[in-house]
Amino acid sequence: MNEKEIIDIENKLMANVFAKKPVVLTRGKGALVWDVNGKEYVDCTGSYGVALLGHSHPKVVEAVHKQAEKLISCHAGFYNDKRAELLQKIVQITPKGLEKAFPSNSGAEAVECAIKLARKFTGKPEIIAMMGGFHGKTMGALSATWDKKYREPFQPLVPEFKHVPPDNLGKVREAITDKTAAILVEPIRGEGGVRIPPNGFLQGLREICDEKSVLLILDEVQTSFGRTGKLFACEHEGVIPDVMCLAKPFAGGLPIGITIAKKNIMSSLKVGEHSSTFSGSPLVCAAACAAIDVILEEKLAERAATLGVYFKAKLEELQNKYKIVKEVRGLGLMIGVELRFDVLNIILKAMDRGVLILDAGKNILRFLPPLVIEKEQIDKAISVLDTVIGEEENERLRSATSN
Ligand SMILES: *Cc1c(COP(=O)(O)O)cnc(C)c1O
Numbered sequence: 152m153n154e155k156e157i158i159d160i161e162n163k164l165m166a167n168v169f170a171k172k173p174v175v176l177t178r179g180k181g182a183l184v185w186d187v188n189g190k191e192y193v194d195c196t197g198s199y200g201v202a203l204l205g206h207s208h209p210k211v212v213e214a215v216h217k218q219a220e221k222l223i224s225c226h227a228g229f230y231n232d233k234r235a236e237l238l239q240k241i242v243q244i245t246p247k248g249l250e251k252a253f254p255s256n257s258g259a260e261a262v263e264c265a266i267k268l269a270r271k272f273t274g275k276p277e278i279i280a281m282m283g284g285f286h287g288k289t290m291g292a293l294s295a296t297w298d299k300k301y302r303e304p305f306q307p308l309v310p311e312f313k314h315v316p317p318d319n320l321g322k323v324r325e326a327i328t329d330k331t332a333a334i335l336v337e338p339i340r341g342e343g344g345v346r347i348p349p350n351g352f353l354q355g356l357r358e359i360c361d362e363k364s365v366l367l368i369l370d371e372v373q374t375s376f377g378r379t380g381k382l383f384a385c386e387h388e389g390v391i392p393d394v395m396c397l398a399k400p401f402a403g404g405l406p407i408g409i410t411i412a413k414k415n416i417m418s419s420l421k422v423g424e425h426s427s428t429f430s431g432s433p434l435v436c437a438a439a440c441a442a443i444d445v446i447l448e449e450k451l452a453e454r455a456a457t458l459g460v461y462f463k464a465k466l467e468e469l470q471n472k473y474k475i476v477k478e479v480r481g482l483g484l485m486i487g488v489e490l491r492f493d494v495l496n497i498i499l500k501a502m503d504r505g506v507l508i509l510d511a512g513k514n515i516l517r518f519l520p521p522l523v524i525e526k527e528q529i530d531k532a533i534s535v536l537d538t539v540i541g542e543e544e545n546e547r548l549r550s551a552t553s554n
Contacts (some may be wrong), residue, residue, distance in 0.1 A: 163526035179206025182524035196498040200519035203400030211403030218437035245387040251417035254431040258398035259287025261408035269333035272419040276311040285342035318348045320355040333366035338384035341373040346486025355388040360550035366393040380456030380483030403442035451522040457485035465533045486518040500539040
């Protein structure tokens with residue numbers, strides 16, 4: 152199939168729910184991907200933060216290959232060596248006290264489990280989430296997600312969800328009632344525009360939750376496994392949640408999610424009260440074990456911290472150079488660049504020049520590159536951005552003066 156045929160088929164046969172870019176990607180290695188015509192791109196999207204280890208990491212490929220020949224599926228109604236190995240690794244690396252986990256297949260599923268867990272453990276219905284937060288699009292997770300455009304067409308959603316202004320401990324405290332089971336929050340709001348709460352915010356939440364006997368659920372689906380320069384973003388403040396949701400990158404690109412909680416909390420779910428056919432499937436667990444080994448061995452969190460400083464400094468140079476760049480913010484290799492207008496044009500122009508960039512809302516460019524990205528590849532992304540932002544600024548100045 153050629154490029155046009157592939158695009159036509161997807162447009163015709165797949166639900167039109169994705170804002171697609173007209174590129175057909177067929178191969179990847181490290182932080183590079185190639186399209187069906189052989190054109191090379193520096194991938195600053197990392198498949199929405201999934202390709203943390205880079206594309207098709209050899210150790211993940213080998214682990215998947217080996218496990219595929221041995222056993223691909225094994226329902227969690229039976230025991231399996233790879234599932235046990237993954238659970239051990241996850242409990243070892245996540246913050247102390249998180250000791251019992253439910254493996255699933257996606258971020259939204261990890262959040263669904265956390266919501267059910269909070270209700271079951273506390274016997275209370277209400278979940279408090281943040282305005283601007285994103286937790287996925289299944290009905291439960293969607294009820295916690297903020298953006299109206301995702302929520303409104305599907306009402307009524309799950310009852311007893313409430314949103315409070317973000318980064319405001321006072322508002323959280325006010326919102327808690329006798330019915331509140333949990334506070335659900337992202338350490339950094341990714342989809343919401345790479346928004347970092349003020350220092351001490353997570354710690355403050357932890358204190359309020361302890362005081363009011365409310366569970367603290369951290370959605371680290373996007374911020375985990377080294378992305379922000381620590382293995383988990385909550386480590387920046389030394390905060391331990393009661394429940395943590397993980398997904399996106401830690402199976403080296405295969406679909407995975409996991410909800411990990413304090414032992415007594417997870418133990419409140421009894422046999423049959425929650426499950427999934429693919430929970431802890433051997434193939435995915437083998438990939439995840441290999442991926443976690445790579446993250447630790449290659450010290451990818453440290454790498455994200457170092458390269459993040461470098462990347463951000465280069466972006467700040469662009470901010471100083473161009474008026475249309477409003478703000479650069481980020482932690483590790485999770486970076487947002489806010490422009491003074493819609494970024495779609497910039498994204499398409501950068502793509503033409505071989506750099507893939509995400510958005511996060513209308514005005515914000517988002518960078519979630521593989522943590523194995525090379526300095527030279529960052530330099531290439533910066534040089535392309537320099538060109539396309541420069542062009543855009545000139546065009547805007549020109550049309551402003553001709554008006
Ligand atoms: C991506 C994301 C989700 C949803 O994950 P899916 O795998 O798409 O269901 C949930 N929470 C956060 C913070 C995310 O970034």
